[in-house]
Amino acid sequence: MKFTCDRQLLTEAVLNVQRAVSSKSSIPALQGILLKAKQNSIFLYGYDAEMLGMTTEIPADISEIGTVVLSARLFGDIVRRLPDASVHIAADDHNVTTIQSGQSHFSIVGIPAEEYPELPHVSSERSIRISSQVLKNMIRQTIFAVAESDAKPIHTGTLFEIGNGKIRLVSVDGYRLAIREEMVSSEEQDLSFVVPGKALQEVSKLLLETDEPCTIQVGSRHILFIIGSYTVIARLLEGEFLDYRAAIPQTSSTTITVKTSDFIDSVERVSLLITDRLKSPIRCLFDEDTVRLSSYTPIGRASDQFPAQLTGNSVEMGFNNHYLLDALRNAEGDQVKIELNGPLSPMKVLPMEGNSFLFLVLPVRLKASED
Incomplete structure (x- = not known):
């Protein structure tokens, strides 16, 4: 196998494909990238034999078709640091592979392509x-x-x-x-x-x-x-x-319209006292035209509030701060609609119009000592 190709294209392909390569495997070939030189392209394959596989091709000047498996980690480290705009790669009958670029020259031992498992085939019917x-x-x-x-x-x-x-x-x-x-x-x-x-x-x-x-x-x-x-x-x-579908509440007793960034900023502020070691729910009081947030941990207390439009009953609930932030950060639009059905029912986060997304966040039961 002999070919010459653009170093940048090869580097991008190797760095992407190696993410599908198994980091630990009883089959040495699965810790490598399979290279196939044929016609006017180089095909690269990464596969963990369990969950994930990835293939791609890049244009190349092929002098001799062939195949070889190279260590994904080593090959990736080498091509990333090559000095020239092009790279020449050749593998002999014993899978010894030379990599040349400018004044840099490497010779590494490859693995026979026959030892590389075949990727699953998927029909294109659906x-x-x-x-x-x-x-x-x-x-x-x-x-x-x-x-x-x-x-x-x-x-x-x-x-x-x-x-x-x-x-x-x-x-x-x-x-x-x-x-x-x-x-x-x-x-x-x-x-x-x-x-x-x-x-x-x-x-x-x-x-x-x-x-x-x-x-x-x-x-x-x-x-x-x-x-x-x-x-x-x-x-x-x-x-x-x-x-x-059965997990989504079908009714709500409270509907709140909030500015998404206001809610995110407020949660982030009262989360400053919460750590992996000092865990505590965020207490949310949805009341009339204001949402009041607070947190309490052994190192102190925090409170904050922001304006909102509420229809229905006032309600106080507790939430894991990370789960609440994930839902709010992934919502689209400057405003979101929040639907509640009491303190122990999940919070629904919805777009102002339509149904392009729906996020549910389960509440955390609040303790009286957190008041």
Whole structure:
């Protein structure tokens, strides 16, 4: 295998693909990047053999076709520091690979490509196309609520529901729920699947780099995201996802309209006394035309307030400050509508108009000693 290519293009490709590479594996090849030189392109593959795979291609001047697997960490460190605008790479029959750029020369031992597992195949029978920017925003506004614990592995991913010209993403972790919905041009009906949060984080990073539409292909066990020159493949999660519709309160006794930035700033201020060691809920009193916030920890007390428009009953509730901030920071619009149904029912955060997003934040039961 022999080829010459642009160093910057190679560096970007290696740094992206190596995020899908297994950091620990009993198969040495899976800790590497598979390079394939054919025709006028170099194809790069990263795969952890469990959850995630990524491929891409870059243009190159191919002198000799071939394949080799190189250590992702070492190869990435080398190409990132090469001095010249171009790089020449050659691998011999024993997988010894030379990397040259300007006056720099490296010779490293590769792994036979035959030892690299084949990536899963996904048919293109069920596919949709969606704006990259829309999908990026939908992921950003729901991934914060994906469960980090694998007590219920299905909830470490985001539910996709496609049908009736809409795509809906749903994440839940037991303490909050996030829903984001958009119109989409698709003839698919009643299509639902759960994508691992880890895969969506990598998809989101790649979506930053392109304005082209993203194509999603769904198979029985795997999913493909085609983003520009990159393809991300992920294993779909299996199990029974929460019946999220049943978790959403259908009625409310209090509706509050607030300026989103006012609420965020106020929560951040009263959170200054709360740390990982000194945990305490934020007490929120929704009353007439004012929202009053307070916190209490062994190092002191804090209080703040901001104006709001309230319809219905006054209510006092407690919230985890991080969960409350996540919902507010991911809401779109200068103002949001908040619906409450008593101190122990979840808070609903909604747009002023429409139903493009819905966030639920479960309250924390307040103690009398916190008054």
